[in-house]
Amino acid sequence: MxxxxxxxxxxxxxxxxxxxxxxxxxxxxxxxxxxxxxxxxxxxxxxxxxxxxxxxxxxxxxxxxxxxxxxxxxxxxxxxxxxxxxxxxxxxxxxxxxxxxxxxxxxxxxxxxxxxxxxxxxxxxxxxxxxxxxxxxxxxVLQVTSGIEGLAVLKTTKSGFEGFIRDKYTMLPETQERMLATEITALWRYSFKSLSSVPMKNHYFAEMYMDVKKVLLRTFFGCPKEGVYSPSVQSTLYDMAKVALGRFPELVSIQLKMPNLHFLPVNLSSKDNPAIVKFGDDVYLPTDEPHGSIEATLSRIHSKI
Structure with missing residues (x-):
């Protein structure tokens, strides 16, 4: 110009x-x-x-x-x-x-x-x-990216957070027992690079959307009875992304955003009982501000998101 x-x-x-x-x-x-x-x-x-x-x-x-x-x-x-x-x-x-x-x-x-x-x-x-x-x-030349917004999920146990950096500003106690709640945003990119490479199967993308969502949920929650332990949101996020890419070869990358929406155990004291009483992991204060922000992208080697 x-x-x-x-x-x-x-x-x-x-x-x-x-x-x-x-x-x-x-x-x-x-x-x-x-x-x-x-x-x-x-x-x-x-x-x-x-x-x-x-x-x-x-x-x-x-x-x-x-x-x-x-x-x-x-x-x-x-x-x-x-x-x-x-x-x-x-x-x-x-x-x-x-x-x-x-x-x-x-x-x-x-x-x-x-x-x-x-x-x-x-x-x-x-x-x-x-x-x-x-x-x-x-x-x-074609790029197709699909995704999910606002997939809110919660499990009441099988989650913990231990071994993180501790310094003079750290007040968070370590735990092997907490609730895990998040609102998943997922974006996955298909490998198609041209119009001619898009599958001609009717409702292909609708079926893929449902299948990817099922895999993400199954990995997050684990089996219906025992569930699966989450040592951190980061670890669960990575497992979800890895399983999705392993299950669907037509995906070249997946991005997950999973804010840690906190449910804090309620602790109470009174004039008659000044000692702090923990409610036994059954009464919580829901709060989403401020919340932890965790996101990552997993790509196949030599692919670009």
Whole structure:
């Protein structure tokens, strides 16, 4: 660029909310709600340096495209596939666009059961959210990252924390018995590098999302009866990441964020009984501020996240 400056730019539309209903022939309905953010890398330098907007894709056009493409999806599809469809459209339809980044957060609407039977058109809002980010270049180079936000988990025992650094500021006692609670954020990147390498199997990404979530939960909790001991959040996080990469060869990396949400045993004293009385690990003060912040990324050798 002239005048000794270098300009890097992108523009897009954020928080485009869309709900989509699909109706089966037997009267069963399916519902998805997506929050879509679009970012386009494009050759529209004149808009910045000369006030010439002739090469700009209007952000309102991007918003309308989300609704139009949702309408075109006549068959139910995972959020990753919808993100890929949007990215393909923007990189192929507009000659100025060199790459598209599509990020979508899916709300966890779940079918309700009434008297043990699934309702044909009734849904309730769950907790954790399914996320994806698709990066697609005009050349066809592709990156797909999926994940989970807000997966809150807790176990009331089989957790401890010992042997950490102790100095004049340390007040935390060591323990082999504590509650462990966290809200998991996970991001995993697929090995696919082009559109042609994405599996053609229907609902592939939806099944992978459920399978990865099950593996993470199973590793966190252990078997239903005995559970599994956690010597630290760090150790449990690493085990979860390692098991996920071992179970799914199509993943090249996984990032986990697991804040340590504290449940502090209540200690009480009174005028009649001045001695501190510990409530036997059964009464706790829940607190999430401040909380421990633990995160890590595990990648296969020679892979990049």
């Amino acid at each position: 002239e005048d000794g400056f270098k300009l890097q730019q992108r523009h897009g539309k954020a928080r485009v909310r869309v709900g989509r209903v699909w109706r089966d022939g037997d009267g069963t309905h399916h519902f998805s709600e997506w929050n879509v953010s679009i970012s386009l890398l494009s050759d529209c330098l004149p808009a910045y340096v000369a006030g010439d907007n002739s090469d700009i894709v209007a952000t309102d056009t991007m918003k309308n495209t989300v609704y139009a493409k949702a309408k075109e999806c006549s068959q139910r599809l995972p959020v990753e596939d919808f993100a890929i469809e949007l990215a393909k459209h923007f990189t192929s339809y507009y000659k100025q666009v060199t790459a598209a980044i599509i990020r979508i957060v899916e709300k966890p609407w779940e079918r309700v059961n009434i008297n043990g039977r699934p309702h044909a058109h009734g849904f309730k809002l769950g907790s954790e959210k399914h996320t994806t980010e698709v990066f697609l270049e005009k050349s066809g």
